[in-house]
Amino acid sequence: MAEHEKNGSYISGREARRITKFNRRVTRKLEKARADAARDERLYTTQMKDPNNIVEFDNVCTYFFSDVGVVKAVDGVNFSVPRHSTVGIVGESGCGKSVTSLSLMQLLQRPSGQTVGGEIRFNKGDGSAYNIVNTPNSIMEKIRGNRISMIFQEPMTALNPVFRIGQQINEVIELHNPEMSEADVKARTLEMLELVGIANKEGVYEMYPHELSGGMRQRICIAIALACSPSLIIADEPTTALDVTIQAQILDLLQNLKDRLQSSIMLITHDLGVVAGMADYVVVMYAGRVVEKGTADEIFHHPAHPYTIGLMRSKPVVGQKVDKLYNIPGSVPNPVAMPDYCYFRDRCEMQCERCKGKYPPEIRISPTHIVSCWNYMDEGTVLGFPKSVDVNTL
Ligand SMILES: Nc1ncnc2c1ncn2[C@@H]1O[C@H](COP(=O)(O)OP(=O)(O)OP(=O)(O)O)[C@@H](O)[C@H]1O
Ligand SMILES: [Mg+2]
Secondary structure, eight states, rough: OOHHTTOOOOHHHHHHHHHHHHHHHHHHHHHHHHHHHEEEEEHHEEEOOSSTTEEEEEEEEEEEEETTTEEEEEEEEEEEEEETTTTEEESSTTTTHHHHHHHHOOOOOOOEEEEEEEEEEESSSSEEETTTOOOOHHHHHHTTTTEEEOSSSSSSHHHHHOHHHHHHHHHHHHHTTTSSHHHHHHHHHHHHHHHOOSSSSSHHHHHOGGGGGGHHHHHHHHHHTTTOOOOOEEETTTTSOOHHHOOOOOOOHHHHHHHHHHHEOOOOOOOOHHHHHHHHHEEEETTEEEEEEEEHHHHHHHHHHHHHHHHTTSSSSTTTTSSSSOOOOOOOOTTTTTOSSSSGGGGGSSSOOEEEEEEEEEESSSSSSSOOOOGGGSSSHHHHOOOOOOOOOO
């Protein structure tokens, strides 16, 4: 028997053909429904639940219709980003952090990646909102880069190697401000270069990305992201490719610019140190779901979910000597076949009788602190269960 047959991941030819046929039928139907919704303004405009939020994720489900089955990468995610604040999103690799932000930018790899349920509300500024899930591409093009912008992990791949730095920043400004003259665009680019701390701005304007260091390239990416004063900046692991001193500079820079432009930041990272230093609120994700959210103080000093407690224990502390760092036992369940009970149960050291039941609801244990764990049933208010989408009904 072949190795893959023994470990249960084997798919027969017949099964593979069934999956392909199913994916084709479902994704075609979803694409059509999306195109129809994009033509009807009522279907993509809505109201914010709280006008002080810039973005609200409401039970968002983003699935990938892959060759081995449906991957529920983001499944019933609920959280919001208040104005002028930094929200850190943490969780181990593969838990759905990037897919959450790509769903907000409508940059999923389609047609296999689809947001099949929930609403992503983006504040237009006056409390009315776009439901990004149904928003047509023509409007998304105006939102991306202008209202929401993104900073990626690898600044070398985010920049185009064959164009000069100046040209690349100019392009973004021109695109979103077609009325600006060439001289004004250049002046704005130089102003942005100065803002992100590039000393030799006239020189760097004429350079190519390979002539700059990693830290400088990331500064350029930040300049591009902030060129149009967006109301939300998504930073996906912005400092992972940089060394520690540069990392601190870049984070400082981001924080300063955020305050200056009065934007909000969605900071995605698996570095808890970065989140602790910057975030006002923290969202902890596990296997495509939010397991805990609260203020940075609540998450760092009073973590409630066993997974968050494990994450905190596994982070090294300066000045504290340990023989071996703690690691959470076991691994994340198979994304194609998630269990119908708590996804963390099989790795959990705090299991109780209730954990034998279905996936736990969200429980509010303080006005800002919400946790999805059966252990807190008697300590807070039950808010509701995450809503998954049954793909067979699509
Ligand atoms: N194009 C795709 N096709 C199929 N599955 C995908 C695709 N993109 C992401 N996934 C799956 O979605 C899940 C979430 O991925 P995501 O990239 O959001 O993780 P992440 O939390 O950002 O991890 P990391 O910290 O490594 O960046 C993973 O299980 C991944 O395999
Ligand atoms: Mg990622």
